[in-house]
Amino acid sequence: MQHLGSFAIENGGDIYPLLIDSQHTGGTGLMNPSILNLDGKIFVNIRHVNYTFYHSERKLFNHPFGPLTYLHPENDMHLRTWNWITELDDDFNQVPTHQIDTSAFPEAEKWDFVGLEDVRLINWNGKIYTTGVRRDLKPNGEGRMELCEIEIKENSIVEKSRFRIPPPNDPTSYCEKNWMPIEDQPYAYIKWSNPTERVVVDPVAGTCVTTHHTEWKPINRDIRGGSQVVPLGDGRYFALTHEVDLFSSDAGRKDAVYRHRFLVWDKDWNLTHWTEDFSIMGAQVEFAVGMTKKGNDFLITTGYQDNAAFLVKIPESVLMEYIFND
Numbered sequence: 001m002q003h004l005g006s007f008a009i010e011n012g013g014d015i016y017p018l019l020i021d022s023q024h025t026g027g028t029g030l031m032n033p034s035i036l037n038l039d040g041k042i043f044v045n046i047r048h049v050n051y052t053f054y055h056s057e058r059k060l061f062n063h064p065f066g067p068l069t070y071l072h073p074e075n076d077m078h079l080r081t082w083n084w085i086t087e088l089d090d091d092f093n094q095v096p097t098h099q100i101d102t103s104a105f106p107e108a109e110k111w112d113f114v115g116l117e118d119v120r121l122i123n124w125n126g127k128i129y130t131t132g133v134r135r136d137l138k139p140n141g142e143g144r145m146e147l148c149e150i151e152i153k154e155n156s157i158v159e160k161s162r163f164r165i166p167p168p169n170d171p172t173s174y175c176e177k178n179w180m181p182i183e184d185q186p187y188a189y190i191k192w193s194n195p196t197e198r199v200v201v202d203p204v205a206g207t208c209v210t211t212h213h214t215e216w217k218p219i220n221r222d223i224r225g226g227s228q229v230v231p232l233g234d235g236r237y238f239a240l241t242h243e244v245d246l247f248s249s250d251a252g253r254k255d256a257v258y259r260h261r262f263l264v265w266d267k268d269w270n271l272t273h274w275t276e277d278f279s280i281m282g283a284q285v286e287f288a289v290g291m292t293k294k295g296n297d298f299l300i301t302t303g304y305q306d307n308a309a310f311l312v313k314i315p316e317s318v319l320m321e322y323i324f325n326d
Contacts, residue, residue: 066253081115
């Protein structure tokens, strides 16, 4: 499979844009949405940033600053993130969208990246959480995963609490990010994909412990977190992960290529299946951070070049055949 999007459309699926009115965003980037099936209702978190991202896909029209460039407002050189929640109806139309009200927890703004980045939505023990990385609490940009409870009201979304998750083994680690929450195992994450490390968080005790650390498999890429980890119904789990090649152009400028793949674990968190890597929609910079099931379909949410957000619908039977016959 070269592109997941075209594969889905060719096999009975579809693609839907995820939008926020530009009067609220000023026209800057939307990216990296996540998705949650809450008792049959579909909610999506859309990340809005204060910059426009430019990437020269074929290296034909490089920006003077390089093939991969962040274009900031002139009066604010931070990379700011705001998160918006929208509900989708049965036809995947968005009903009113609301920015998460975080006013009870002002941002520290001690570093260049501000806000909760690359949120995954999760429902654990009847509470709805956003969970992602925050890097603005220390002047060196130290990144820690946070678990933030939100309340979804009719006309607002309010953040009720924040828990900054300590690393389970190395308190001096620089940047923890892209942990994948396990959909049906409260407060459990896949911290690393290969070798797999499962951790469990206790927000009350303020702890995080490693429960599993399984054998490395011969996949010669640095596989990073992506979607939530979703049960397959027979004791196994799977997730959509990503990997990134970071390199420099001939002129020494930063560039990158992102790819994705599906991983499958058994009940003991041994990695048993993995697909070849693929693109979502044909771009070199993409990032899928959400997946859930609705009816006979899987719904996957992805960002495109940090400038657009999409939902890919693919029939369950088609996706399972692809994963296990790749």
